[in-house]
Amino acid sequence: MAKLSIVNLFVGKTITAVIFGIIFLSYVGLVQAETAPAKAADQTITNAVPVRHPQEHTIKRWRFTVGAGAIYGPAFLGSKDYQISAFPNMKFEFKDLFFASLKDGVGYNVIHSNGWRIGPLVKYKFERKEDGNNSFRVAGTKPVALRGLGTVDATFECGGFVEYSDEPFAYKVELRQGVNGHKGMIGEASINYSGAIKLFGPPVFFAVGPRASFADSGYINAYFGINQAQSVSSGLGRYDAGGGFVSYGVGGFMSMPLYGPVSVSVFGGYDRLGNEVADSPLIKQRGSEDQYAFGLSVTYKFDL
Numbered sequence: 001m002a003k004l005s006i007v008n009l010f011v012g013k014t015i016t017a018v019i020f021g022i023i024f025l026s027y028v029g030l031v032q033a034e035t036a037p038a039k040a041a042d043q044t045i046t047n048a049v050p051v052r053h054p055q056e057h058t059i060k061r062w063r064f065t066v067g068a069g070a071i072y073g074p075a076f077l078g079s080k081d082y083q084i085s086a087f088p089n090m091k092f093e094f095k096d097l098f099f100a101s102l103k104d105g106v107g108y109n110v111i112h113s114n115g116w117r118i119g120p121l122v123k124y125k126f127e128r129k130e131d132g133n134n135s136f137r138v139a140g141t142k143p144v145a146l147r148g149l150g151t152v153d154a155t156f157e158c159g160g161f162v163e164y165s166d167e168p169f170a171y172k173v174e175l176r177q178g179v180n181g182h183k184g185m186i187g188e189a190s191i192n193y194s195g196a197i198k199l200f201g202p203p204v205f206f207a208v209g210p211r212a213s214f215a216d217s218g219y220i221n222a223y224f225g226i227n228q229a230q231s232v233s234s235g236l237g238r239y240d241a242g243g244g245f246v247s248y249g250v251g252g253f254m255s256m257p258l259y260g261p262v263s264v265s266v267f268g269g270y271d272r273l274g275n276e277v278a279d280s281p282l283i284k285q286r287g288s289e290d291q292y293a294f295g296l297s298v299t300y301k302f303d304l
């Protein structure tokens with residue numbers, strides 16, 4: 001009996017380590033966390049649940065979504081160079097309480113009733129490397145626009161979210177503070193309309209809607225401000241940004257079941273950079289205010 005308990009404990013800890021390891025790798029898969037590709041990928045899961053089978057609403061214990069995909073989009077937010085990147089697509093949910101995914105970060109539903117979801121949230125934003133390196137790039141240009149600007153360190157962003165669903169619409173706001181790295185405050189807001197198309201064969205689920213992100217001067221200057229030393233190293237003029245919109249745009253996705261719990265999704269989006277970001281010499285001289293992204297993913301969902 002003692003040996004069995006030790007084995008169970010070891011297996012339990014191993015499974016937990018694997019889960020968190022996969023979560024970590026999922027974040028690495030979209031290492032450019034603030035790029036248009038990441039914003040487009042956010043749409044791949046948003047609000048498809050209300051139009052799915054009623055069983056989707058209830059999670060008895062653990063629910064896992066695993067898969068992979070590819071994104072064509074800017075090398076970093078504001079880049080004029082585009083890349084194709086491969087990424088893992090993972091989501092984990094425990095009952096209607098805990099969740100962890102690329103889209104949502106790691107959070108807890110303190111309130112989850114009558115269409116409301118409210119709770120704390122932690123996201124991890126990977127570093128933006130000066131050399132433009134991205135291990136998950138499989139094709140496309142490696143950017144040189146960031147040379148001389150230094151690397152923006154990885155950041156834990158802690159905050160919370162409020163979401164309200166009134167089918168077929170859903171409204172969501174997030175607010176997060178960087179505790180290291182950029183040390184700025186970033187917020188995101190979105191409205192989505194979701195539904196299902198049942199004209200041919202299996203139903204095709206979709207969601208589409210506007211979105212925007214906004215931040216304080218600390219956040220925007222970390223990525224788009226240029227101090228004296230950076231100006232000398234990069235050849236770009238000095239720039240001190242204020243707070244405001246980081247970007248605003250629209251995104252959407254369509255998902256179709258292939259076989260049982262396996263489904264395929266296509267997604268895309270367009271974002272326009274806000275004035276404080278677009279006025280940076282980095283964007284004016286080396287980047288673009290218009291950001292596009294398109295992608296495809298295949299996922300498999302199961303419960304334990």
